[in-house]
Amino acid sequence: MVDYTIVYGRECQSYDFGPHHPFTPLRGAMLTDLLRELDAFDSVVEPEQATRDEIISIHAEAFVRRVEAASTGQVYPDSLQYGLGTSDVPVFRGMHDATRWVVGGTLSAARLISSGQTHRALHLAGGLHHAHRNFASGFCVYNDVAVAIGHLLQAGYERIAYLDIDAHHGDGVQALFYEDPCVLTISLHESGQYLFPGTGFPDEVGAGLGLGTALNLPLMPSTGHKSYLQIFDACVPTVLKHFAPQVMVVECGADAHSRDPLAHLQLTSHTFAELFLRILELADDCVDGSILMHLGGGYDLDVTSRVWAILALMVQGMSLPEQVPRAWHSRWERRLRRSLQARLHEVISSPEATARLHDKNHRMAMQALENLFAYR
Numbered sequence: 001m002v003d004y005t006i007v008y009g010r011e012c013q014s015y016d017f018g019p020h021h022p023f024t025p026l027r028g029a030m031l032t033d034l035l036r037e038l039d040a041f042d043s044v045v046e047p048e049q050a051t052r053d054e055i056i057s058i059h060a061e062a063f064v065r066r067v068e069a070a071s072t073g074q075v076y077p078d079s080l081q082y083g084l085g086t087s088d089v090p091v092f093r094g095m096h097d098a099t100r101w102v103v104g105g106t107l108s109a110a111r112l113i114s115s116g117q118t119h120r121a122l123h124l125a126g127g128l129h130h131a132h133r134n135f136a137s138g139f140c141v142y143n144d145v146a147v148a149i150g151h152l153l154q155a156g157y158e159r160i161a162y163l164d165i166d167a168h169h170g171d172g173v174q175a176l177f178y179e180d181p182c183v184l185t186i187s188l189h190e191s192g193q194y195l196f197p198g199t200g201f202p203d204e205v206g207a208g209l210g211l212g213t214a215l216n217l218p219l220m221p222s223t224g225h226k227s228y229l230q231i232f233d234a235c236v237p238t239v240l241k242h243f244a245p246q247v248m249v250v251e252c253g254a255d256a257h258s259r260d261p262l263a264h265l266q267l268t269s270h271t272f273a274e275l276f277l278r279i280l281e282l283a284d285d286c287v288d289g290s291i292l293m294h295l296g297g298g299y300d301l302d303v304t305s306r307v308w309a310i311l312a313l314m315v316q317g318m319s320l321p322e323q324v325p326r327a328w329h330s331r332w333e334r335r336l337r338r339s340l341q342a343r344l345h346e347v348i349s350s351p352e353a354t355a356r357l358h359d360k361n362h363r364m365a366m367q368a369l370e371n372l373f374a375y376r
């Protein structure tokens with residue numbers, strides 16, 4: 001049995017763009033409430049807030065200054081150039097501190113691994129994978145994932161594998177390590193032809209010393225359970241084993257689910273359960289169980305609660321109940337004034353991609369592998 005640690009700080013809920021923004025702190029509130037009801041929230045480790053120096057280890061100081069200013073209600077005239085004050089990343093009071101809590105959670109989880117205190121760490125927040133060195137983007141202010149990977153590099157890891165199953169391309173993390181031979185980035189996402197951020201194509205394979213350390217697997221809209229898992233199985237284990245990482249970092253966004261309002265993939269809770277199982281097994285096989293997992297996108301509150309509860313239960317080696325606890329279900333139905341699913345898993349499977357769609361996915365994936373292995 002692999003040891004595990006769950007990391008979560010309530011302060012993460014201050015990362016809040018306002019009541020009409022999809023990246024709502026209700027996601028964390030519902031998830032942690034559900035895990036408490038499932039007796040899966042014991043001995044959770046409180047993170048430390050990331051310091052300004054830790055943020056600057058990844059981000060440009062000029063950008064951090066704009067975020068700090070925006071946090072106090074002062075707005076630089078050039079803030080928009082730094083991605084601040086857009087509809088995706090509206091500024092809010094306390095933004096700098098709130099994001100430092102999110103970064104601190106993923107960083108604390110990384111520290112627990114690098115110090116040998118745990119093999120398997122899950123941060124029940126984070127995954128701000130669109131944030132770039134110089135600018136905020138796609139609901140992401142600072143890149144907690146990159147700060148955590150930077151820490152692992154500093155701690156002496158020489159080969160780190162980052163895997164991103166969020167529906168959107170993990171562009172920020174890829175860009176920050178694009179020329180770094182020590183960091184392999186793998187992203188499965190809805191094709192950038194159809195979805196933000198418009199990147200993540202098979203010809204993006206890294207640059208300079210990092211050539212051959214980025215794998216992008218763009219998928220057609222409507223890709224469902226079967227095609228997704230086939231592409232995953234055909235590419236991810238081979239590339240991971242070839243790279244021979246010492247630790248894995250995994251973005252577990254839930255917005256590839258069929259009910260997500262912001263993307264067009266068709267995964268179900270069953271697909272996610274199968275994915276989490278494969279990822280944990282790959283960690284056992286490739287990195288002796290050393291794996292840092294965190295959340296990411298996901299904008300249907302019913303889906304995110306159930307999919308991430310499945311993740312947290314699996315990380316802790318707990319069995320999955322058929323139903324969500326009744327008390328949680330009625331509490332949140334009342335609060336949200338919408339119906340929530342009583343079962344943990346969905347009963348109905350999503351429509352499957354046609355053979356033509358799968359062929360397209362497969363061709364893209366094979367192209368990505370060919371491009372990558374040309375440099376490895």
Ligand SMILES: [Zn+2]
Pocket residue numbers: 166167168253255296297298
């Ligand atoms: Zn996303």
